[in-house]
Ligand SMILES: [Zn+2]
Ligand SMILES: [Zn+2]
Ligand SMILES: [Zn+2]
């Protein structure tokens with residue numbers, strides 16, 4: 001994969017920023033558009049949370065997540081946007097506690113029926129794992145807390161990365177498919193033409209999608 005500067009668009013003002021610039025920009029753009037500083041811990045509180053692929057940091061998202069959101073709702077949101085292929089298990093790890101969709105007592109896990117406002121606060125870094133076999137690991141960080149006048153706010157995408165430009169390993173055109181066999185040697189990215197001539201089984205091919213789970217298990221976006 002060629003080196004490039006990961007960029008994304010702010011959904012609030014439609015401006016484009018680098019990955020590094022986005023966090024700073026959003027702080028002021030949130031204040032201007034949907035929130036105000038949460039000084040008195042008011043009711044309509046939400047967190048600005050950044051999520052990224054733990055090993056694929058070019059995939060990232062900034063979210064506004066209301067404090068009364070349950071962990072299971074955030075889990076479902078991450079599945080819908082980035083992760084779901086065939087209903088694997090998932091868990092959050094926050095401050096040494098494991099919150100699982102299917103908690104196992106022997107591993108000291110508890111359930112996800114918890115409001116994030118009771119668990120998270122600005123500055124906390126935490127993890128999410130989807131699929132305990134071919135795991136996609138996400139790193140999350142609570143950037144800050146705000147309050148809003150928006151009624152019944154649900155999880156909102158503030159911005160996400162533009163799709164990385166991944167080139168075909170054979171000819172250098174934009175890759176559209178990935179061979180789940182060859183990806184382990186780091187050479188599975190192909191354009192449609194080269195995919196046709198590719199030696200592996202057709203069933204090994206998955207579409208190139210804008211997610212840290214691209215090319216894993218049966219993930220099609
Ligand atoms: Zn903006
Ligand atoms: Zn799967
Ligand atoms: Zn090609």
Ligand SMILES: [Zn+2]
Nearest residue numbers: 179181182200
């Ligand atoms: Zn192959």
